[in-house]
Every structure is written in C-alpha cells, then in structure tokens.
Amino acid sequence: MTPLIRTENLVTNFYTYEGVVRALNGVSLVVDHGTTFGLVGESGCGKSVAVRSMMRIIQEPGRVEGGRVVAFFDPRDKRRGIDLLQQSEAYMEHLRGDQISMIFQEPNAALNPIMSIGDQVAESFLFHKKKEMAAAVLAAMDRENGRPPWPLGAFQRALYARTAVSPRDPLVALTGRLPLVRRWQMRLRREALRRSVEIIGKLGIPNPEAVARLYPHNLSGGMKQRIVIAIALACSPLLLIADEATSNLDVTIQAQILDLLRHLKETEIASILLITHDLGVVAETCDRVGVMYAGNLCEVANVTDLFNAPRHPYTRALLEAVPRLHQDGPLRSIEGAVPNLVNPPAGCRFHPRCPEARAICRKHFPETVHLGGDHSVACYLYTDRPRGEGAA
Amino acid sequence: MLTYILRRFFFLTFVLFGVSVLLFGILMTFSPERRAAAYVTTPQQAKDIPRIIQQFGLDDPFYVQYVRWIKEVSRGNMGWSLVAARPVGEAFWRYFPITLEMNLYAAPIVIFLGIWLGSVSGIHRDSWIDHSTRIFAIIGWSLPTFLFALVLLMVFYGYFQMFSPGVLSDALAMSIIDHPDQYTAYTGMLTIDGLLNGRLDIALDALHHLVLPILTYVIVVVALNMRVMRSGIIEELSKDYVLTARAKGADRRTIHYRHARRNALLPVVTVAGQLVAMSMEGSIAVEVVYNRQGIGWWLAESATQLDMPVLMCICLFMGVVFVVTNLTIDILYAYIDPRIRLN
Structure with missing residues (x-):
C-alpha cells in the first residue's frame, strides 16, 4: 500500500478563556492510496479537529502545535512527501479544494445563504482551474472570431491568453480587481458555471441548470449535501474528507449519500477519510478504521479485524454499546463521562472509565504497539512501555 | 414589487394620522392660555389673550381643533411659524x-x-x-x-x-x-x-x-x-x-x-x-x-x-x-x- 497522507504526533490546542483545550494529543494515522479510512469516536473526541488540522483550517482560537502532516500528493515526491504544516498559506490554498477537499456535517450551514448554488460550486473552478478554463475560453473565442476584433475585444483576448499561461500574472490580478474592468472575466465565470452545472448533474440532481440558479434555502437537506459534495468534488481531489457527512440526514438520504460516496470512490477520487460515530457506516464503507478517544488514537486496524477482534478496552466497550436486534437485557453503555479536555486525566485518558486500568495507566500514556496484520493499539494490555517523546 | 411599494405608501397615511393625533394630543395638555401666550410679545398685549383664545378656538374640544387643523393642512396651509416669521411650508x-x-x-x-x-x-x-x-x-x-x-x-x-x-x-x-x-x-x-x-x-x-x-x-x-x-x-x-x-x-x-x-x-x-x-x-x-x-x-x-x-x-x-x-x-x-x- 502506498500512503497518500500521514500524520505524525499531531498536537492541536485551543486557547479558550477556560484554559487550554488539549484537543489532539499526538495523533498518528496513515491514509493509503485508494482506500477508505474511517475515523470513529464519541462526539468531542477530536475527530473533526484531527482532519481540520490536516487541512490547516482550524479556526480561532485553535492552533496546530506539533507533529507533521506528510502528504504524498505530488508524484515526483513519492518517497519523501511534503510536510503540510511547514508550507505557506498560499500553498495550502492551492492544495485545498484541488487535492484535498472536505464535506461538512451540517449541509444547512455549510453553504453561503446569499450566494447562488452555481456560484458557490463555480468558485472551486475559479480557484483551481483558471488556467484550463482560460485556455478553453481562448479556443472558443478563436473559433467564433467572425466579427472584427474591436480594441476592447483584443484586450480581453490578450488577458485570457495571459491567464492561460499563468493565472497569477500581475496584470491579470490587477484587472481582475478593478471595478468594471474586471468584467473581462465574464466568459471565465460562464465557463466555470457551465462546469458547475455539469458536476451538479453528475451527482444525480435533476435539472442542474435550474438548480444552479437557486439559493441554498430553496433546496432540501439531502440536495444541499449533494451540492456540498459537488463543491468538494469539483476538481477531482486525491483525498476527500467526509466529516460526519451523513449524520444530520434522514436514514434514506444517508444511504443515498453513502452509495454516492462509494460510487465516487470508484470513479473520481483516490481515497476517502470518513469521520463518523456510526459504526454501521464504518462496517459498510471503510477499509481501515481508527478509533479515537479524547484526542488520542487508541486503535487502528482493518475493518474486519477491528470488528472481530477489538483489542483496546475502549473499542470493545464501544462495540458492546451498539444495539443489536436479537439482544436480551438492557443496552450496555460505557460507565462515566467523556473527560474535559481542558484538564484531561493524566496518563491514558481512558483510564477512569477503563475496566482494566492499572497503576501505570494513571501515570503515562502507553506507546502504540503493532500487533501484526496492520493492527496497532495504544494500551498497557499489550506493552509495558510508556510513549516516548511528544507524549503529554 | 410595485404593489408592495404602493401598499406601503397606503400605510403611510395611517402612520401620519397616528403621529399627528399623538402630537396634537400632547400639545393639548397645555392650557389654551399657555398656547395663546405664544402669540403675545409684550406685557401690554397680555390682555388680548382671551380674545386670541376666542378667535382661534383654542378652548374648543380636542377633536374640533384637530379637524380644523387637518382641514387647513389638506389645503396646503401648514400654519404660520413664529420663529421663522413666515408660513411654515415656506420656512x-x-x-x-x-x-x-x-x-x-x-x-x-x-x-x-x-x-x-x-x-x-x-x-x-x-x-x-x-x-x-x-x-x-x-x-x-x-x-x-x-x-x-x-x-x-x-x-x-x-x-x-x-x-x-x-x-x-x-x-x-x-x-x-x-x-x-x-x-x-x-x-x-x-x-x-x-x-x-x-x-x-x-x-x-x-x-x-x-x-x-x-x-x-x-x-x-x-x-x-x-x-x-x-x-x-x-x-x-x-x-x-x-x-x-x-x-x-x-x-x-x-x-x-x-x-x-x-x-x-x-x-x-x-x-x-x-x-x-x-x-x-x-x-x-x-x-x-x-x-x-x-x-x-x-x-x-x-x-x-x-x-x-x-x-x-x-x-x-x-x-x-x-x-x-x-x-x-x-x-x-x-x-x-x-x-x-x-x-
């Protein structure tokens, strides 16, 4: 398996008035090329923070303070990879939406309420595909060049020619900002809109031309989620992160969206990182699963291994808490509550709720042990050694 | 759109009616003498106050005075401004x-x-x-x-x-x-x-x-x-x-x-x-x-x-x-x- 993106000891803290929220406490995971990785855990365990840290879109007052996010997107850099945390913001802007993109949890909030659907999808193209689109516009201009090239038209053509060479050309950037003058980009916008309509149609929305002209409040939740997916897919990214993409939808819509994601993985994108708290979704869609608890990744395994032979006490408890159809007696739940991350328990953060906690669990965080078969777990049941550097 | 604007202008008349009744009512709490005194500039003229009240009907009931005022306003006569010493509309x-x-x-x-x-x-x-x-x-x-x-x-x-x-x-x-x-x-x-x-x-x-x-x-x-x-x-x-x-x-x-x-x-x-x-x-x-x-x-x-x-x-x-x-x-x-x- 070739890795696509890898995090190493990712640490993210939020500096709130109540204190420092230690949301990520050294998370290391690998998403391989062509696989679906599931990240599960209770609400507030840091799943979203982990993926947002990977994309570097943590909002204030959060800060990624340690670790590495190594991406192997560039075929020329297959062996070494690029540490995204060391890159400039401009580099990340260039990467986001083009190579990694994200689908959000709440489709009702994830779209700008006062911008038309078509414009919102078109933005993805305008950010990343300017060069190709300018070339397409230029070709179309040359094809229809029946009328005499009036001076403004010639100027417009020259600007498109410059954009087709380099979208960051200073003259292009300047004229793209000046009021009125920036209207030369009309054809570029039209081209982006045309592509948006195409991608909206691809996602199984009937009558995409009409939908592109609507606003988010005109659409149902499932439709909105499809639009959010369309935005994420616009530039065919290598990695699609779905942050609880189906949690807030009806069960039927949820199934449709999951089917859509599965279909897209086969046709459009390389890998999916799926965040969910629904173990059923994980069993159905994922190849590998990571279980998170209070900012730590406690167990990572292939999906069958995890469900058949869970190793970490938390994973076991989590699986036992899933209701089953032919179960007698009350539903099992995990004793205790999720710890407050401003003042997390010392040592293994699960020890206060763990039925198998020992003395050492209260002092140091355990190291991650590889049990063979790509199954790794961080628990003193399988090792005696605490985690080394980077442990909190 | 146009009907919306027209309807809002239709409501304007009610707003103006309400505003004018309210303000007129507040001004009526001043006694007729106090209101007539505004037209008196010298002590000698003070004896004219009863005559001014009589002449302008300042002690008439509220609605009579209001209707009288409304009639004049609808004819385009907003009254006389003492401060500006000219008709209110012109001022x-x-x-x-x-x-x-x-x-x-x-x-x-x-x-x-x-x-x-x-x-x-x-x-x-x-x-x-x-x-x-x-x-x-x-x-x-x-x-x-x-x-x-x-x-x-x-x-x-x-x-x-x-x-x-x-x-x-x-x-x-x-x-x-x-x-x-x-x-x-x-x-x-x-x-x-x-x-x-x-x-x-x-x-x-x-x-x-x-x-x-x-x-x-x-x-x-x-x-x-x-x-x-x-x-x-x-x-x-x-x-x-x-x-x-x-x-x-x-x-x-x-x-x-x-x-x-x-x-x-x-x-x-x-x-x-x-x-x-x-x-x-x-x-x-x-x-x-x-x-x-x-x-x-x-x-x-x-x-x-x-x-x-x-x-x-x-x-x-x-x-x-x-x-x-x-x-x-x-x-x-x-x-x-x-x-x-x-x-």
Whole structure:
C-alpha cells in the first residue's frame, strides 16, 4: 500500500478563556492510496479537529502545535512527501479544494445563504482551474472570431491568453480587481458555471441548470449535501474528507449519500477519510478504521479485524454499546463521562472509565504497539512501555 | 414589487394620522392660555389673550381643533411659524436644504466609513487596529454631541481660526444679497448652488463651513454603524460556510469580502438606514453649536417657543422620512438577501 497522507504526533490546542483545550494529543494515522479510512469516536473526541488540522483550517482560537502532516500528493515526491504544516498559506490554498477537499456535517450551514448554488460550486473552478478554463475560453473565442476584433475585444483576448499561461500574472490580478474592468472575466465565470452545472448533474440532481440558479434555502437537506459534495468534488481531489457527512440526514438520504460516496470512490477520487460515530457506516464503507478517544488514537486496524477482534478496552466497550436486534437485557453503555479536555486525566485518558486500568495507566500514556496484520493499539494490555517523546 | 411599494405608501397615511393625533394630543395638555401666550410679545398685549383664545378656538374640544387643523393642512396651509416669521411650508423649504446638504455629505461617509472600519476591525479582531477603532467608537458614542462640537469649535476656530461657524462667510453672503440678479438659489444648498451659478468661491466656502459639522456628526454617528459591522463580520467568520469556502481553497480576501462581508451587511443596512433617517431632522446640537439654521435648529427654537404648527410639520415630515427609509431598507434587503421576498 502506498500512503497518500500521514500524520505524525499531531498536537492541536485551543486557547479558550477556560484554559487550554488539549484537543489532539499526538495523533498518528496513515491514509493509503485508494482506500477508505474511517475515523470513529464519541462526539468531542477530536475527530473533526484531527482532519481540520490536516487541512490547516482550524479556526480561532485553535492552533496546530506539533507533529507533521506528510502528504504524498505530488508524484515526483513519492518517497519523501511534503510536510503540510511547514508550507505557506498560499500553498495550502492551492492544495485545498484541488487535492484535498472536505464535506461538512451540517449541509444547512455549510453553504453561503446569499450566494447562488452555481456560484458557490463555480468558485472551486475559479480557484483551481483558471488556467484550463482560460485556455478553453481562448479556443472558443478563436473559433467564433467572425466579427472584427474591436480594441476592447483584443484586450480581453490578450488577458485570457495571459491567464492561460499563468493565472497569477500581475496584470491579470490587477484587472481582475478593478471595478468594471474586471468584467473581462465574464466568459471565465460562464465557463466555470457551465462546469458547475455539469458536476451538479453528475451527482444525480435533476435539472442542474435550474438548480444552479437557486439559493441554498430553496433546496432540501439531502440536495444541499449533494451540492456540498459537488463543491468538494469539483476538481477531482486525491483525498476527500467526509466529516460526519451523513449524520444530520434522514436514514434514506444517508444511504443515498453513502452509495454516492462509494460510487465516487470508484470513479473520481483516490481515497476517502470518513469521520463518523456510526459504526454501521464504518462496517459498510471503510477499509481501515481508527478509533479515537479524547484526542488520542487508541486503535487502528482493518475493518474486519477491528470488528472481530477489538483489542483496546475502549473499542470493545464501544462495540458492546451498539444495539443489536436479537439482544436480551438492557443496552450496555460505557460507565462515566467523556473527560474535559481542558484538564484531561493524566496518563491514558481512558483510564477512569477503563475496566482494566492499572497503576501505570494513571501515570503515562502507553506507546502504540503493532500487533501484526496492520493492527496497532495504544494500551498497557499489550506493552509495558510508556510513549516516548511528544507524549503529554 | 410595485404593489408592495404602493401598499406601503397606503400605510403611510395611517402612520401620519397616528403621529399627528399623538402630537396634537400632547400639545393639548397645555392650557389654551399657555398656547395663546405664544402669540403675545409684550406685557401690554397680555390682555388680548382671551380674545386670541376666542378667535382661534383654542378652548374648543380636542377633536374640533384637530379637524380644523387637518382641514387647513389638506389645503396646503401648514400654519404660520413664529420663529421663522413666515408660513411654515415656506420656512421648511428654507431650512431643509441646510440640513439636507450636510446629510448629503455626511451620510455616505457614515455608511462607508462605518462598513470599512467595521470590517477591518472585525477581520483583525483584537489587533491594535481593532482596539483603536474601539476607543474611537466609545469616545464618539459616549461624548455628548454638544460638548464634542464645542470642543472642536474651540480648538479649530478658537485657537487656529480655521473653520468658522455659520454656513457662509459674511463677505460672500453680502455679495449674494447685494446682487440678487447674479445668483439663483436653485436648491438652497450653497455648495450645489454655488457650482450651478458658476461661483466656485461660494461652493468652496460653503464646503469649508461644512467641515466641522460633518466631522462632529460622523464621529458621533459612525460608531454604531461600525460596531454593528464588526460584530456582524465576527459572527459570519465563525459560521460553517466560511469553513466550506476555506476548504475550497478560497484566499482570505475572498472569504472576507465575497463571503463574510455581504452576509454581515444585512444588519448594517438597517442601522445605517435608521441613522440616515434620524439625521434628516438635523442634529440639533450640531446645528445649534455651529450656527447652521437647518431643521434641527428650527425644531429646537420652535419647541422652546411652543410654535405648534412647526412641531406638527416636522413630525409629519419625520413620519414620511421613516416610512420611506424603512421601505428602502426592505427593498435593499430583498436585493442583498435572496431568502427575503417582498409581499
């Protein structure tokens, strides 16, 4: 398996008035090329923070303070990879939406309420595909060049020619900002809109031309989620992160969206990182699963291994808490509550709720042990050694 | 759309009726003698008071007096202004341009400066620029206008002899009076009339006299606008669609100006509209301190002298202004926010 993106000891803290929220406490995971990785855990365990840290879109007052996010997107850099945390913001802007993109949890909030659907999808193209689109516009201009090239038209053509060479050309950037003058980009916008309509149609929305002209409040939740997916897919990214993409939808819509994601993985994108708290979704869609608890990744395994032979006490408890159809007696739940991350328990953060906690669990965080078969777990049941550097 | 506008204008008549009844009722709490006394200037005339009451029916029942007033108003007769010593309608068109002229310059500054400063401080939250605009806003919002106007007048006119009060320098005012045939008052607004008459000196001098009033007014009023914009930007930037935009690869500029600012503008439209509407009655403190005889000054003078027709006129005018402003705000809202449909 070739890795696509890898995090190493990712640490993210939020500096709130109540204190420092230690949301990520050294998370290391690998998403391989062509696989679906599931990240599960209770609400507030840091799943979203982990993926947002990977994309570097943590909002204030959060800060990624340690670790590495190594991406192997560039075929020329297959062996070494690029540490995204060391890159400039401009580099990340260039990467986001083009190579990694994200689908959000709440489709009702994830779209700008006062911008038309078509414009919102078109933005993805305008950010990343300017060069190709300018070339397409230029070709179309040359094809229809029946009328005499009036001076403004010639100027417009020259600007498109410059954009087709380099979208960051200073003259292009300047004229793209000046009021009125920036209207030369009309054809570029039209081209982006045309592509948006195409991608909206691809996602199984009937009558995409009409939908592109609507606003988010005109659409149902499932439709909105499809639009959010369309935005994420616009530039065919290598990695699609779905942050609880189906949690807030009806069960039927949820199934449709999951089917859509599965279909897209086969046709459009390389890998999916799926965040969910629904173990059923994980069993159905994922190849590998990571279980998170209070900012730590406690167990990572292939999906069958995890469900058949869970190793970490938390994973076991989590699986036992899933209701089953032919179960007698009350539903099992995990004793205790999720710890407050401003003042997390010392040592293994699960020890206060763990039925198998020992003395050492209260002092140091355990190291991650590889049990063979790509199954790794961080628990003193399988090792005696605490985690080394980077442990909190 | 048109039916919506027409319907709103239809409601305007009810608003005006309500406003006039209310104000008329308040003025009726003064005794007939007190109201008649407004027309008495010397002690000798005091004996005429019963005759004035008799003649104008000041002791008639409320509704009789109100209907009498309404009849005259509907004929276009707003009454006689004691303060202006001319009919109210005529006096209104004499004072209104002075106020309107100031608003014409101040309103765009208030709106655009407020939006700009508000977005900058919202985007750079808790930076030095946010703190300095906050201090600026607190000073502007909490200092009494009259005090602030006096301090500015004292510093700029008192010490530096830079901006004199009034609307026009005496020499230029005299030149207009001396040669009435060479100067036509098209609008009553000196900066515009000066240009229309080809008298650049008058236009510039009038503008010069506008500097301090506009400065005072802007600093006092821009604060509210700015703070609303700032909190709007901060709220919008924390919303999920901003995250979607970032995940798309949007740069900061696009996020701030294309996404957050347009959403944050909605409450600002309301606030700015109300500010502009309120400023139409003229800032009393600004007009009195800087000796500009506009609506605000006229209102203050009339109120102290119980000049009833003037008070009624200005209140009706404000009723119209507020209804029209609210209508404009609603139309702008529908334009900015696709979720809002008129009717």
